Amino acid sequence: MSTILGIESSCDDTSAAVWKDGKIVSNVVVSQEIHQKWGGVIPEAASRNHLQNIAPVVKEAMDQAGCEWTDLSAIAFTKGPGLMGPLLVGGQFAKGLAQSLNIPLVGVNHMKAHILAHLIEDPKPDFPFLCLTVSGGHTQLVWVRSSVEMDVLGETLDDAAGEAFDKMAKLIGLPYPGGPHLQKLAENGNPKSFSFTIPQTPGLQFSFSGLKTQVMVFLQKQGPGFLSENAADFAASIQFTIVEILMRKLKKAMVETQAKRIALAGGVSANGPLRLAFQELAKHQHCEAYIPAFQYCTDNAGMIACAGFELWKSGIFEDLSSSSDPRLKF
Amino acid sequence: MFFLLIETSHSKGSISLFEDSVCLEETFLEGDFKHAELLAVGVQGLLNRHELDAEKISAVGISDGPGSYTGLRIGASWAKGFCLPTSTPLIACSETKALMAATQNHQNVLCIIDARRMEVFGEWMDENGNSNGTQAWILDETLVTEWQKKNPNLAGDGVDKLMENFPFPWKDSLIRYADSRHLFHEFIQKWESKQFENIFSYEPNYVKPVFLAPSKK
Structure with missing residues (x-):
């Protein structure tokens, strides 16, 4: 019997969740919409908002779970990577809570938590499995041997896939966050209308900055009416190229690892064409494919509570002297 | 307790x-x-x-x-x-107020806290012990000339910046923190008096809001 409170504050979502006896019983997320008008997350504004949101969000998660404070076995929090100011708010709040309740503190790596989100609900992949994590801040291929043993096989050398979606959406004039807007715009477009170069990065590394530059230069050479006439085709072509970059590397990793199970994680896994391409690739390679429910793909404390439970049962705790780490290694 | x-x-x-x-x-x-x-x-x-x-x-x-x-x-x-x-x-x-307590003086005290460049956050308790609360000030000739006329007791880590840029026989309490x-x-x-903060809504006195111009890109 165990009850873990998870707290997530790595970027612009304040979230708290309760993991009780093997499942998530509450998962509260408050998103900060104030950043939309600036076209990106402003760290100082995000930090202030986290401090305002954190106590009500945690209380709401406890109430929804029907838990008393004394039911908690441990407090899990996002230690990093992420934005320093927001991480500090969640980390310090978690420390105060753990001290007040005299229970263990568990520091969770945000990127590992995205992967362990696959253990929240059935169907769950058996170990080992190959995971492609695609979010606004990271793009990684990870070989997952167990809940606490993971090896990074490849990652992006520059921009993350989600960042590429957002930046190119911004070039087209779409609001922040651009990824979902770009997908919607692309629904009525032809993905083969415009051709962009697939980067030749070594091994299992990714790169998206060249594509961004290519798109920017292409747009600069077009006449003023280009986007009003071709926006949907252009968005579809960009999306097709990003998905193609991801799938080529995933396929290469599948061959190298001889994976029997592949998993998709991170906020960008909400992208429809990416999910479809991922499932088709799995089918073609005779692999099992796993994608968590949408609410566990984006930044959420459910995955932190789940990962916290895995660390807690392995006896891996965080010292009170530890600090948040915006560049926390995998 | x-x-x-x-x-x-x-x-x-x-x-x-x-x-x-x-x-x-x-x-x-x-x-x-x-x-x-x-x-x-x-x-x-x-x-x-x-x-x-x-x-x-x-x-x-x-x-x-x-x-x-x-x-x-x-x-x-x-x-x-x-x-x-x-x-x-x-x-x-x-x-x-804590700085004033540190100086053991609550009259004609100017507490200034360094806020980078030529800005300070602070509070002035006048000769009668009245205050207009905390404010953000830019250290310039006009403001500092006014302060020099009243020649208050100074405290806070903004004092060094004031004295370096505006030399004057200031009354320095030597209290910085x-x-x-x-x-x-x-x-x-x-x-x-049971003046407790609401844990669910409390935020510190930042003095200034986050101000950024909307993106033009």
């Missing part, structure tokens, strides 16, 4: 444990801006040495600012987490 007072608004952080009006111990967070690593450890050390647990703490006092935004949030975040399960009252204490025990003066007044 036991009270925990936490000062994290500047580089020289500290924590005090009071029993009623007696400071049992004050501990300093060694190393500039190591608050995130040292605050929880410092509190635990104090509690352990005095054989107390969280439920024995009647109220927690924190610096409300003005001061380092990150430092203020570290103290406030930790205190919210600590107070929430036990419904322990949270009391926010002004940093400028308030310690956690200096928060007690305002803390106990608020405790007695």
Whole structure:
């Protein structure tokens, strides 16, 4: 019997969740919409908002779970990577809570938590499995041997896939966050209308900055009416190229690892064409494919509570002297 | 009754444990801006040495600012987490009032806290002990000339910047930082009058809002 409170504050979502006896019983997320008008997350504004949101969000998660404070076995929090100011708010709040309740503190790596989100609900992949994590801040291929043993096989050398979606959406004039807007715009477009170069990065590394530059230069050479006439085709072509970059590397990793199970994680896994391409690739390679429910793909404390439970049962705790780490290694 | 007072608004952080009006111990967070690593450890050390647990703490006092935004949030975040399960009252204490307590002077005192470049955050308590509250000031000739006419007692880490840029026979208290025990003066007044913060909505006195022009890209 165990009850873990998870707290997530790595970027612009304040979230708290309760993991009780093997499942998530509450998962509260408050998103900060104030950043939309600036076209990106402003760290100082995000930090202030986290401090305002954190106590009500945690209380709401406890109430929804029907838990008393004394039911908690441990407090899990996002230690990093992420934005320093927001991480500090969640980390310090978690420390105060753990001290007040005299229970263990568990520091969770945000990127590992995205992967362990696959253990929240059935169907769950058996170990080992190959995971492609695609979010606004990271793009990684990870070989997952167990809940606490993971090896990074490849990652992006520059921009993350989600960042590429957002930046190119911004070039087209779409609001922040651009990824979902770009997908919607692309629904009525032809993905083969415009051709962009697939980067030749070594091994299992990714790169998206060249594509961004290519798109920017292409747009600069077009006449003023280009986007009003071709926006949907252009968005579809960009999306097709990003998905193609991801799938080529995933396929290469599948061959190298001889994976029997592949998993998709991170906020960008909400992208429809990416999910479809991922499932088709799995089918073609005779692999099992796993994608968590949408609410566990984006930044959420459910995955932190789940990962916290895995660390807690392995006896891996965080010292009170530890600090948040915006560049926390995998 | 036991009270925990936490000062994290500047580089020289500290924590005090009071029993009623007696400071049992004050501990300093060694190393500039190591608050995130040292605050929880410092509190635990104090509690352990005095054989107390969280439920024995009647109220927690924190610096409300003005001061380092990150430092203020570290103290406030930790205190919210600590107070929430036990419904322990949270009391926010002004940093400028704490500086005045450190100078032991509450009349004609100008407390100024460095806010980078030529800006300071501060409060002026006039000859009659009246104040307009905390403000953000840009140090320029006009403002400083006004201050020189009144020649107040100076305190705070903005004083060095003032004296360097505007030489004058200032009355320097030599107090640059308030310690956690200096928060007690305002803390106990608020405790007695039950002026507690709402843990669910409290935010420090940042003095200034986040202001950025909307993106033009």
